[in-house]
Amino acid sequence: MVFVCIISNTNDILIKCVGGRLSGLEVAFFRFLFSAxxxxxxxxxxxxxxxxxxxxRVHFVRSLLLVLAMAPWCYGVASLPLTLATTISFTTPFFILPMAKIFLKEHVGWQRWAATLIGFGGILISVNPSGAAFNPMAFALVASTVMFASLDIINKKLLTEDESLLSMLFFSALGTAVLGLIPALLTWETPTLQELGFLALLGGGGSLILFCLLKAFAATEVSALQPFRYVELMLSAIFGFIIFQEFPATSTLLGALIIVPSTLYIVFYETREQKKKKKAALASGELQQAT
Structure with missing residues (x-):
């Protein structure tokens, strides 16, 4: 999981390196083209x-959401400090919650609603829309996070177990590259050889992240892995300072102090509830066998 955090930060660094000249649409296109x-x-x-x-159809929907998620993410990461981008990326569970309630008809307790509302407060503090240094691109990152949350809902609702992981990764990457080609052409700048090298690494890193995540999820519970994700926040601050001379704003740090415990609470609460449901199902099955 620590390896995933390192790759994720490396990918954001690569986006910042190429995003100064290439548009987010073009970076997103090449990211998935090289991934395929x-x-x-x-x-x-x-x-x-x-x-x-x-x-x-599932692959088409996933590809469309990936285009809508990655393009604003590339624009935002290229324009904002790494620490702020990483902090906002932690807010995906806050957007999944209302979507799960609406589209999956899941029961959502008041505890998770409270944690979500507190987390949204952390987002506002991090983005700091009333501050003198406010960058509207922060909302591009928030929009990207909403799209990634939508993708998680689609995965949970539509994906089946009889399609291999490799096929899902490949078709999603290929479909996203195809859908992203025309928008990329509208803002096209021919990449240099160095930029193509960075984009190739970005595509490979994206696939490697998902592979490592799924391996980690198969090895242990999601709640046990979640704290490791916050290594990414520490690394983003270190890399941002060393490579780009960025120092986290006070608003970003304050927002992170709210967002991190809120997301941790949601993850641990959901894991506990899932364990309760499994125990209840097992007890019900044993009771039926006994009768």
């Missing part, structure tokens, strides 16, 4: 069957 190219040899090694899918 990195995955292609593994698809070929598995044979023609790996290129067949039963769920083209």
């Amino acid at each position: 190219l990195w995955l292609l040899p593994f698809m070929l090694a598995r044979g023609k069957g790996s290129f067949q899918t039963k769920y083209p």
Whole structure:
């Protein structure tokens, strides 16, 4: 999980390096194009069957959401301090909560609503819209986080278990590159060889992050992994200072102090509730067998 945090910070650094000249739309396009190219040899090694899918609509929806998520993320990261971008990225659970209530009809207790409202307060403090140094691109990061939350809801509602992880990664990357091509052409600047190298690393890093995350989730509970994500906040502050001479604003640090415990509470609360449901289901099954 620490490795994931390092790769994630490295990807944001790469976005800042190329995002000064290339548009966020173009960076997002190349990110997924190279991701698909990195995955292609593994698809070929598995044979023609790996290129067949039963769920083209699911992949289309996921690809569309990825375009809508990555483009504003690239614009925002290129314009804002790494620490602020990382802090805002932690707020995904706050947006998942109301979506789960509306679209998945999940029961949401008052504890999670309270943690979410407190977390939104942390977002406002971090973004600091009334401050003299306010950058409107902060809202691009918030919009991106909303799209990533929507993607999580789609995954939970539509994805099935009989499609391989490799196929899902490949088709999503390829679909996102195809959908992102025309918007990228509208703001096109031909990348230099160095920029192409950075973009290739960005695409490979994106696929590696998801692979490592899924491996980590398979090895232990999500709640046990969540605290490791906050290593990313520390690393973003260190890398931002060393590479870009950025120092976290007071508002960013104060917002992080609110957002971090709020997201931790939501994750641990959900894990506890899931354990209760599993125990209740097991007890019910044992009771039925006994009768």
